[in-house]
Amino acid sequence: GYNDRLSRAFMPYLEQELGQPLVIVNKPGAGTQLGNSYALNQPADGYSILCTSAAPYIPLTVLLQNAPYKVEDFSMINLPSRDYTLAATSSGGPVKTFAEVLDKLKKDPSSLSIGVQPASADYANMVLAFQAAGIDASKLRIVTYDGGGPARNATAGAQVDVGFVGGEGFLPLKSKVRPLAIFAAEKVEWYPDAPLIGATLKTDFVEGSQRGWAVSTKLKNEQPEIFKIIVAAVEKASKNPKAIEALKLQELATTWYGPDASNKAYLDNAAKMAKYVDLLK
DSSP states (O other): OHHHHHHHHHHHHHHHHHTSOOOOOOOOOGGGHHHHHHHHTSOSSSOOOEEEEHHHHHHHHHHHHOOSSOGGGEEEEEEEEEOOEEEEEETTSSOOOHHHHHHHHHHOTTSSEEEEOSSSHHHHHHHHHHHHTTOOGGGSEEEEOSSHHHHHHHHHTTSSSEEEEEGGGGGGGGGGEEEEEEOOSSOOTTOTTSOBGGGTOOOOOOOOOEEEEEEEHHHHHHOHHHHHHHHHHHHHHHHOHHHHHHHHHTTOOOOOOHHHHHHHHHHHHHHHHHHTHHHHO
16 A cells, blocks of 8 residues: 555665664554554654554544544654545546536436445545535445545446545556546645536535654653654655655655644544544444
């Protein structure tokens, strides 16, 4: 997945700044809960850094899975990857615009098949959009997929009429899909041709995956000097021209937002997800 590729591509440049070798430890399972718990259980000594989709998955595990931690137990260093839900269809399909999707579903909610991953930001955005358009979501013909990858492949392969999935992951399939609406407030650099959802429909939405680097808040509070060293190393590696070039070739983000902006984006998204937790259930 994205985080594994990000950590492996970024690792040589972070090693260079830290002056220490790094080892990647994958801990999949329970919607990131196992990996999150593993990271928090490591000593707060600066030798463990978490690379993850902080949002939506840390809030999701707290809201839906009774995770043994709180959203505030994690402090972001930098979240370079900011994904947004993209409503898309197969490039050769008959659907041309999101307005057309809404018109068809208003007349007959079962007229189009909708692909999405359940209990995700994409699912919440799908329901919020259809509610705003006055469409009964309970009557939709929804096809669920266990992950964004399968949902994207189904959309590109016209196995569903419309898919709601994180847009960044669609980039390798860009020629095979037609973007209908992206759930963002401003044009997205990596998908500038995707129409903003606000151009068609006035609806609230939550951000998709916010991926990148974090540590425990315990480390930040109890070892502020170590936290500063890690932040400085991640910043220098993120701004390294060779790192930027290498990650760009893999369609991976290195944008430096920093701890304050990254933490604010993470906490704001967590609050909005809490607001719409009933949709996620």
